[in-house]
Amino acid sequence: MGRKDTAAVVCEICGDKSYGRHYGVWACDGCSCFFKRSVRKNIIYTCIAGNWRCVVDKGRRNWCPACRLAKCTKLNMNRLAVQNERGPRKLRCITIPRINNLNSFKYDMIFSKAVSLTGKCILLNFMISEQRREVVEENCQMIFALLLLLNGDQTTIRRFTTNENVPSGVSCDPEQLRLLVCIILSQSKSNLLKFAVPLEGFYKFCLIRYTSQNDDPLGSPVCLISTVDWLYENGPWYLNSLLRSSTEGLINEVFSAEKF
Secondary structure, eight states, rough: OOOOOOOOOEEETTTTTOEEEEEEEEEOOOHHHHHHHHHHTOOOOOSSSSSSSOOOSTTTTTOOHHHHHHHHTTTTTOOHHHHHTSOOOTTTOOOOOSSOOGGGGHHHHHHHHHHHHHOGGGGTTTTTTTHHHHHHHHHEEEEEEHHHHTOOOOHHHHHOOSSSOOSSOOOOOOHHHHHHHHHHTOOOOOOGGGGHHHHHHHOOOOHHHHHOOOOSOOHHHHHHHHHHHHHHOOOOOOOOGGGGSSSHHHHHHHHHTTTT
């Protein structure tokens, strides 16, 4: 038997028809599947408009996945229930306070991406979970600052430095970003990364070679390398005041999702 419209209620995310609660809220099949896919793959989206105020309704829910996921999080959809799909749906994830301004949540998402990128770096592949976490805690703020520049958020970076010559117009593709993380970590002062110091030149060469062989690279290797140099020259970076959640909570959430 098919579903009856009389049994439907309004999806709390997009306003479409919902026939039941999914991950703790009344959600349509489309929004519940979107949330599940985003959490399982630990996808970090960027707002297409840059202001995190995109309309999320039945007709425009696919326009900006970043604002759609932020709205899911604002409504306290249960991430832990996705990760433990076969377990009880009543399990609750790390509590994220309800917020009215989605723009204030974007930094938590960008920080989580910085944690994920740092934890996935090939230089950490041989490390046990405790060592990997130590490296992430010591270096993710630098990656966080890099992602803010790549996101075009120079205004925010200026709040944390006296140097007014903040790099602008910086962009890169996923492979360039992966290599930039390797370059940053090879320059790290972390005791666990001392072995990587000689590899800095190698990763810079890989970045230059990759870009030269790519028909449509997003970023110039010279610009990208100079951006990393600028970040180190003007660091260390302490950007925790931008976050709504604690860094420990966000790191725990990423480590749990990624199973580091």
